[in-house]
Amino acid sequence: xxxxxxxxxxxxxxxxxxxxxxxxxxxxxxxxxxxxxxxxxxxxxxxxxxxxxxxxxxxxxxxxxxxxxxxxxxxxxxxxxxxxxxxxxxxxxxxxxxxxxxxxxxxxxxxxxxxxxxxxxxxxxxxxxxxxxxxxxxxxxxxxxxxxxxxxxxxxxxxxxxxxxxxxxxxxxxxxxxxxxxxxxxxxxxxxxxxxxxxxxxxxxxxxxxxxxxxxxxxxxxxxxxxxxxxxxxxxxxxxxxxxxxxxxxxxxxxxxxxxxxxxxxxxxxxxxxxxxxxxxxxxxxxxxxxxxxxxxxxxxxxxxxxxxxxxxxxxxxxxxxxxxxxxxxxxxxxxxxxxxxxxxxxxxxxxxxxxxxxxxxxxxxxxxxxxxxxxxxxxxxxxxxxxxxxxxxxxxxxxxxxxxxxxxxxxxxxxxxxxxxxxxxxxxxxxxxxxxxxxxxxxxxxxxxxxxxxxxxxxxxxxxxxxxxxxxxxxxxxxxxxxxxxxxxxxxxxxxxxxxxxxxxxxxxxxxxxxxxxxxxxxxxxxxxxxxxxxxxxxxxxxxxxxxxxxxxxxxxxxxxxxxxxxxxxxxxxxxxxxxxxxxxxxxxxxxxxxxxxxxxxxxxxxxxxxxxxxxxxxxxxxxxxxxxxxxxxxxxxxxxxxxxxxxxxxxxxxxxxxxxxxxxxxxxxxxxx
Amino acid sequence: xxxxxxxxxxxxxxxxxxxxxxxxxxxxxxxxxxxxxxxxxxxxxxxxxxxxxxxxxxxxxxxxxxxxxxxxxxxxxxxxxxxxxxxxxxxxxxxxxxxxxxxxxxxxxxxxxxxxxxxxxxxxxxxxxxxxxxxxxxxxxxxxxxxxxxxxxxxxxxxxxxxxxxxxxxxxxxxxxxxxxxxxxxxxxxxxxxxxxxxxxxxxxxxxxxxxxxxxxxxxxxxxxxxxxxxxxxxxxxxxxxxxxxxxxxxxxxxxxxxxxxxxxxxxxxxxxxxxxxxxxxxxxxxxxxxxxxxxxxxxxxxxxxxxxxxxxxxxxxx
Numbered sequence: 001x002x003x004x005x006x007x008x009x010x011x012x013x014x015x016x017x018x019x020x021x022x023x024x025x026x027x028x029x030x031x032x033x034x035x036x037x038x039x040x041x042x043x044x045x046x047x048x049x050x051x052x053x054x055x056x057x058x059x060x061x062x063x064x065x066x067x068x069x070x071x072x073x074x075x076x077x078x079x080x081x082x083x084x085x086x087x088x089x090x091x092x093x094x095x096x097x098x099x100x101x102x103x104x105x106x107x108x109x110x111x112x113x114x115x116x117x118x119x120x121x122x123x124x125x126x127x128x129x130x131x132x133x134x135x136x137x138x139x140x141x142x143x144x145x146x147x148x149x150x151x152x153x154x155x156x157x158x159x160x161x162x163x164x165x166x167x168x169x170x171x172x173x174x175x176x177x178x179x180x181x182x183x184x185x186x187x188x189x190x191x192x193x194x195x196x197x198x199x200x201x202x203x204x205x206x207x208x209x210x211x212x213x214x215x216x217x218x219x220x221x222x223x224x225x226x227x228x229x230x231x232x233x234x235x236x237x238x239x240x241x242x243x244x245x246x247x248x249x250x251x252x253x254x255x256x257x258x259x260x261x262x263x264x265x266x267x268x269x270x271x272x273x274x275x276x277x278x279x280x281x282x283x284x285x286x287x288x289x290x291x292x293x294x295x296x297x298x299x300x301x302x303x304x305x306x307x308x309x310x311x312x313x314x315x316x317x318x319x320x321x322x323x324x325x326x327x328x329x330x331x332x333x334x335x336x337x338x339x340x341x342x343x344x345x346x347x348x349x350x351x352x353x354x355x356x357x358x359x360x361x362x363x364x365x366x367x368x369x370x371x372x373x374x375x376x377x378x379x380x381x382x383x384x385x386x387x388x389x390x391x392x393x394x395x396x397x398x399x400x401x402x403x404x405x406x407x408x409x410x411x412x413x414x415x416x417x418x419x420x421x422x423x424x425x426x427x428x429x430x431x432x433x434x435x436x437x438x439x440x441x442x443x444x445x446x447x448x449x450x451x452x453x454x455x456x457x458x459x460x461x462x463x464x465x466x467x468x469x470x471x472x473x474x475x476x477x478x479x480x481x482x483x484x485x486x487x488x489x490x491x492x493x494x495x496x497x498x499x500x501x502x503x504x505x506x507x508x509x510x511x512x513x514x515x516x517x518x519x520x521x522x523x524x525x526x527x528x529x530x531x532x533x534x535x536x537x538x539x540x541x542x543x544x545x546x547x548x549x550x551x552x553x554x555x556x557x558x559x560x561x562x563x564x565x566x567x568x569x570x571x572x573x574x575x576x577x578x579x580x581x582x583x584x585x586x587x588x589x590x591x592x593x594x595x596x597x598x599x600x601x602x603x604x605x606x607x608x609x610x611x612x613x614x615x616x617x618x619x620x621x622x623x624x625x626x627x628x629x630x631x632x633x634x635x636x637x638x639x640x641x642x643x644x645x646x647x648x649x650x651x652x653x654x655x656x657x658x659x660x661x662x663x664x665x666x667x668x669x670x671x672x673x674x675x
Numbered sequence: 676x677x678x679x680x681x682x683x684x685x686x687x688x689x690x691x692x693x694x695x696x697x698x699x700x701x702x703x704x705x706x707x708x709x710x711x712x713x714x715x716x717x718x719x720x721x722x723x724x725x726x727x728x729x730x731x732x733x734x735x736x737x738x739x740x741x742x743x744x745x746x747x748x749x750x751x752x753x754x755x756x757x758x759x760x761x762x763x764x765x766x767x768x769x770x771x772x773x774x775x776x777x778x779x780x781x782x783x784x785x786x787x788x789x790x791x792x793x794x795x796x797x798x799x800x801x802x803x804x805x806x807x808x809x810x811x812x813x814x815x816x817x818x819x820x821x822x823x824x825x826x827x828x829x830x831x832x833x834x835x836x837x838x839x840x841x842x843x844x845x846x847x848x849x850x851x852x853x854x855x856x857x858x859x860x861x862x863x864x865x866x867x868x869x870x871x872x873x874x875x876x877x878x879x880x881x882x883x884x885x886x887x888x889x890x891x892x893x894x895x896x897x898x899x900x901x902x903x904x905x906x907x908x909x910x911x912x913x914x915x916x917x918x919x920x921x922x923x924x925x926x927x928x929x930x931x932x933x934x935x936x937x938x939x940x941x942x943x944x945x946x947x948x949x950x951x952x953x954x955x956x957x958x959x960x961x962x963x964x965x966x967x968x969x970x971x972x973x974x975x976x977x978x979x980x981x982x983x984x985x986x987x988x989x990x991x992x993x994x
Contacts, residue, residue, distance in 0.1 A: 652943075653942065
């Protein structure tokens with residue numbers, strides 16, 4: 001085990017020496033067996049201090065080094081670099097925090113001096129057991145996988161592509177732009193959403209560095225920063241995008257009508273369809289669940305006929321495997337009924353998760369009547385009602401085709417409430433104001449009321465927007481303590497809203513149309529993606545940032561960033577800012593030609609002593625541990641391990657070891673402190 | 676050349692370790708042929724003075740089984756240390772404290788109160804309890820001191836090797852004796868058994884899924900145990916992952932989970948704490964109420980986790 005240590009005491013411009021007796025400390029430490037020498041300096045972190053330290057280490061050539069100064073968070077790296085430059089392995093060094101933990105924390109000077117002695121003694125014992133560690137380097141791939149082609153994902157993809165990085169952009173739906181592309185206008189400047197996004201979406205489609213996978217999903221991700229391998233499932237669309245001109249002849253002839261989920265079932269589409277007018281890329285897809293040619297029921301039908309369960313006439317009536325109306329209608333031979341799902345493997349150095357959000361389902365609160373009363377809409381449904389590409393072609397109409405005379409907008413549905421979502425989604429008040437403006441634009445005489453608790457409109461321009469809408473549109477503002485407690489029922493042709501106002505009085509109002517503002521929720525699919533990538537999700541199911549303030553787009557997995565509503569509820573500019581931040585993060589880590597340094601303070605599992613009990617395998621938050629089925633031992637991937645020590649603590653046979661934090665090192669330290 | 680002298684001694688033990696020696700069957704004859712027994716209270720009549728009269732260091736090896744609980748046991752252990760070239764702590768009790776070591780969860784007073792006064796089978800109207808010195812009309816009678824704690828052998832004397840197990844299996848005993856006779860010994864302080872955990876040789880290991888998670892803990896009498904499946908995966912506490920290999924899976928083959936008699940591997944200091952940490956890691960519950968429920972479902976947790984190794988653990992005893 002290692003030799004004697006050179007001790008350096010920093011007085012930190014009297015910050016430390018004022019409250020610790022340095023003479024006493026020096027003479028005590030000098031008397032210890034494992035100490036080679038003790039030296040004091042004022043401010044080792046100054047240029048002079050650094051030079052002194054460097055030259056002194058060169059001259060003394062200590063076997064081990066202990067520096068007692070400020071917090072290691074402040075200068076451990078500074079000192080490691082100097083020690084390395086002076087030719088000593090920087091891990092044969094231990095830093096003791098005698099400023100924050102001793103001088104500033106312990107009032108009495110004698111107590112503080114004794115405490116400093118104990119801490120430094122512990123470091124001397126510990127550093128004796130230190131092993132020299134080496135930083136290893138690996139090559140990295142600079143391509144990027146972006147999951148989700150909403151505003152955040154689009155932003156990342158464009159910025160990365162402009163920096164000449166290859167981008168694989170995977171989107172589960174047939175078109176890009178996310179939910180925003182289906183809005184009419186956006187707050188606070190009432191810009192046209194699709195016009196705003198279109199240049200960006202166009203660039204996505206035409207940038208050679210971007211490979212777009214629509215109608216696709218990520219099946220598996222393995223690997224680590226700089227070296228991810230990704231499996232993408234490209235679902236068959238049955239339309240060749242190279243041949244298709246987007247003329248629409250195919251869906252005009254399709255005999256199948258189904259509810260259009262992209263209009264939240266407020267309209268119908270065909271089995272071959274583009275989700276909405278103007279959707280990009282403008283290439284239809286065949287929905288094989290509903291296409292009568294593709295439908296698996298054809299096989300059942302055939303079987304039933306062969307078994308004699310149905311007659312020939314019935315069989316001919318039901319079976320439709322021969323339907324090729326769209327194929328015939330296409331003048332460009334773009335329809336390919338033989339298209340198959342494909343699994344494509346790609347390599348990427350970094351990943352951005354930008355999978356967006358879902359809405360809280362208001363039918364969970366029965367009193368609201370959503371799902372039963374036809375004229376109650378969620379905000380996303382209402383966006384479609386208002387949109388020119390939506391079910392009413394932008395006319396504000398009820399399901400009976402009439403214009404509503406009155407609309408109530410109810411805030412905070414499932415938000416700011418412990419039973420559902422405790423957080424405020426942050427955007428509902430603003431889009432509710434936008435709705436007011438759009439309703440009034442359609443029909444200035446329509447009565448609009450807001451039922452709300454608090455206005456939440458932080459940020460640039462937003463208060464001004466609120467003031468403007470209220471003064472211009474003059475909506476009725478009804479404040480209640482809990483919008484969730486509203487009782488909604490159908491009363492003849494009207495909808496009756498019963499609520500308590502702030503004084504507790506029972507009130508009632510009759511309305512034609514109700515718009516609910518449900519909370520923005522995390523997607524259920526986040527769990528799967530979390531399992532696949534190891535990226536943690538928070539208590540609300542959103543992907544967790546690695547630090548709320550300091551690292552809002554980094555995840556716990558190095559090389560995987562999170563952006564947009566996948567990370568938490570936010571507005572469009574917030575999503576785009578995070579998309580851009582994610583691109584910036586990855587651009588700064590993944591530089592062509594640069595190697596990645598691997599942190600040497602990681603866990604190792606000794607394959608000669610591991611019993612293969614697999615306790616550790618499921619625990620690693622970084623997916624760094626795999627089980628070698630041939631050797632029957634667990635292995636740590638050094639590129640993935642972050643040295644958190646979870647496996648080390650759990651390993652029941654002591655075969656997992658945390659480098660630089662070994663059990664003997666920690667016990668030596670504890671024993672000395674307690675002596 | 677005279678035969679090497681060998682001593683067997685028992686301290687706080689059940690006699691099972693003595694049985695283990697007899698269990699060597701015909702191999703014991705080879706041992707008897709090769710060595711001279713100078714002390715073996717269970718089989719032959721020796722007196723302490725016989726040992727005292729031997730020269731220091733004359734005994735080649737003393738096998739001490741049982742934990743140390745009385746002053747007499749301490750005295751003889753120290754005497755044997757002086758007389759012997761090698762001391763082997765034989766069996767779980769000598770090695771780790773063993774099941775007698777569970778007494779460290781209580782203390783001398785409570786033990787005496789129960790055993791001599793309060794246990795339902797006791798009739799002791801005068802409330803007599805053992806004393807170190809008792810004066811009778813025939814003179815003074817003495818008893819060894821009954822210590823407040825149970826100790827491992829190496830907590831009193833320097834111990835060269837350890838033969839683990841309750842009791843040590845014949846193959847390990849034979850191997851150890853051969854190694855001593857032929858001076859083919861590993862580093863001092865070694866436990867003479869493999870240094871991996873029991874899972875390594877467990878034939879149920881392959882039945883365990885990679886990410887095993889427990890939602891419920893069951894006791895062996897509460898379920899029909901699948902003889903092919905990993906116990907932990909069935910929710911039955913098995914100390915195998917935290918226990919040294921080498922027992923030949925005697926319990927596992929009898930469809931009973933490991934209780935940890937071989938003690939921890941060389942890399943672990945506290946077997947109970949280590950197992951607890953591992954078990955907590957594979958329990959798949961995150962809310963406090965459920966956590967409390969599953970903890971409460973472990974009957975006698977301290978007793979289960981420290982079945983054999985409380986005196987050797989960092990805790991050593993209840994304070």
